[in-house]
Amino acid sequence: MLSDPSKIGRVSGTGAKRGRPPTFDRAKALAAATRLFWEHGYEATSIGELTKAMGMRPGSLYAAFGDKQGLFKEVVQAYGRSPVGAFMGAALEDEPTAREAFRRILRDAAAIYPDPSHPAGCLTISAATNVTVQDAEVAAFLRDLRNANLAAFETRLRTAQRDGELPATADPRALAAYFAAVIQGMSQRARDGATAAELTETAELALAAWPGAHG
Amino acid sequence: MLSDPSKIGRVSGTGAKRGRPPTFDRAKALAAATRLFWEHGYEATSIGELTKAMGMRPGSLYAAFGDKQGLFKEVVQAYGRSPVGAFMGAALEDEPTAREAFRRILRDAAAIYPDPSHPAGCLTISAATNVTVQDAEVAAFLRDLRNANLAAFETRLRTAQRDGELPATADPRALAAYFAAVIQGMSQRARDGATAAELTETAELALAAWPGAHG
DNA sequence: TCAATTCTTGAGGGATCGCTCAACAAGTAG
DNA sequence: CTACTTGTTGAGCGATCCCTCAAGAATTGA
Incomplete structure (x- = not known):
């Protein structure tokens, strides 16, 4: 109701917007x-620290992102689209066999999680593990993402079983849960100081659980 | 200096103490x-929630435990001495072989972490993962405990190798790090809703990495 | 009974939390 | 130019954070 088509949507030829342009780079x-958020987690990161690091005053932050939860969710979405946050989905899509996909996922995790160019571990795994009751929604948001990854693992393994790559005796659900646990453990170990070399050994050992692998 | 032996230490025959007795049960x-702390983590648990749950006013809490960090450390120590918190050390000591010890550790973790009689997962693993800079000491306290567990794993595997239980080609350090990662991952999965049955499957799959294990 | 000791109590202090708002600045549209 | 729109700014609000302290209560020793 009360909608005025001339004011809805920007149809100007160039991307010229009205009003004062932002002084900050949204991506940066x-x-x-x-x-x-990656380093300290959701609640342990204050608006004050955020405004300082982002180079903007609280008013600008709230105008641009709504509130702290809105900013966090946009951060998580951007992380999920970045190479460092999307390596699992990429492996599941790119690799021809499930075996190769999970081997690549584990090896990538071993290389990425301890990489010193960013905070250790996985943001989705570790950024909202300790929250107060009033931020339970944020914890649930990341938990749902993790469980969605688990479901994607199971789906990939189930198709592998249908295609004959995985023996009929294998349990896709159990295998998916096992790999999810190993990956989450590797993230934790990276935050505790594990090196890429150590995590690579963990990844190789974890692959011994693959049906038919003899180690 | 200024030490008066008659005032140091309680040597009275009965356990009678001077002054007003505490009205609270320290263990409870x-x-x-x-x-x-187990459910929400260190910083996400406020003094207000603690005093309410413990049945005491802030003044009493601070008189009894010093400060929040002191209370937390005493909580962690008590947890480490409880059955639920000490099952790994117990298995390492009780079981005759390393293989049996780690199998019991994994199976116990699968049963204990999702047990509904207490918060999910392991307190040492999950109670201080998201902290502000001023509480970095608390995070380091738990991290050191985790890494000490890792060292105990490695020690047990090293003696197993010396005793001939483990082949010379096995890598005790890598195996210890692998099992530590699996256990930490199982704790995370329990907090995400994994059941004891699911975690038991994870535990069995994890044991496939044992040198010489086939299938 | 009277000190000495220990614990509880209620009030609240200083700092920080997430967040808001009126005033101002910088752009476009007509 | 004026009108309009959008972003920035600085001050600060109410709530909560961890923690403290003087006063009172409950015990023991003399």
Whole structure:
């Protein structure tokens, strides 16, 4: 109701917008926020630290992102589209066999999680494990993402079983849960100081659980 | 200096102490605090929630435990001495072979972590993963405990190798890190809703990495 | 009974939390 | 130019954070 088509949507030929243009680069601001949330987690990162790192005052932050949860969710979405956050989905899609996909996932995790160019571990795994009751929604948001990854693992393994790659005796659900646990453990170990070399050994050992693998 | 032996230490025959006796049961108060820290983590648990659950006013809490960090450390120590918190050390000591020890550790973790009689997962693993800079010491406290567990794993595997239980080609350090990662991942999965049955399957799959295990 | 000791109590202090808002600045449209 | 729109700014609000302290209550020793 009360909709005026001439004011809905920007149909100007160039991307020229009205009003004062933002002085901050949204992508860079998100990158700064990502680093803080990744390192310390959602609640342990204050608006004050965020505004300082993002180079903007609280008013600008709230005008651009709504509130702290909105900023966090946009950070998580951007992380999920970045190479570092999307390597699992990429492996599941790119690799021809499930075996190769999970081997690549584990090896990538071993290389990425301890990479010193960013905070250790996986943001989705570790950024909202300790929250107060009033931020339970944020924890649930990441938990749902993790469980969605688990479901994607199971789906990939189930098609592998249908295609004959995986023996009929194998349990796709159990295998998926096992690999999910190993990956989450590798993230934790990276945050505790494990090196890429150590995590690679963990990845290789984990692959011994693959049906038919003899190690 | 200024030490008066008659005032140092309680040498009275009965356990009678001077002054007003505490109105709270220290063990029960610690149990209540443990539950909160376990569920929400160190910083996400406020003094207000603690005093309410422990049945004491802030002044009493600070007189009894020093400060929040002191209370937390005493909680962690009590947890480490409880059956639920000490099952790994118990298995390492009780079982005759390393293989049996790690099998029992994994199976116990699968049963204990999702047990509904207490918060999910392991307190040492999950209670201080998201902290502000001023509480970095608390995170380091738990990290050191985890890495000490890792070292105990490696030690047990090294003696197993010396005793001939483990082949010379096996890598005790890598195996220890692998099992540590699996256990930490199982704790995370339990907090994400994994059941004891699912975690038991994960435990069995994890054991496939044992040198010489086939299938 | 009277000190000495220990614990509880209620009030609240200083700092920080997430967040808001009126005033101002910088752009486009006519 | 004026009108309009959007972004920035600095001050600060109410709530909550961890923690403290003087006063009172409950015990023991003399």
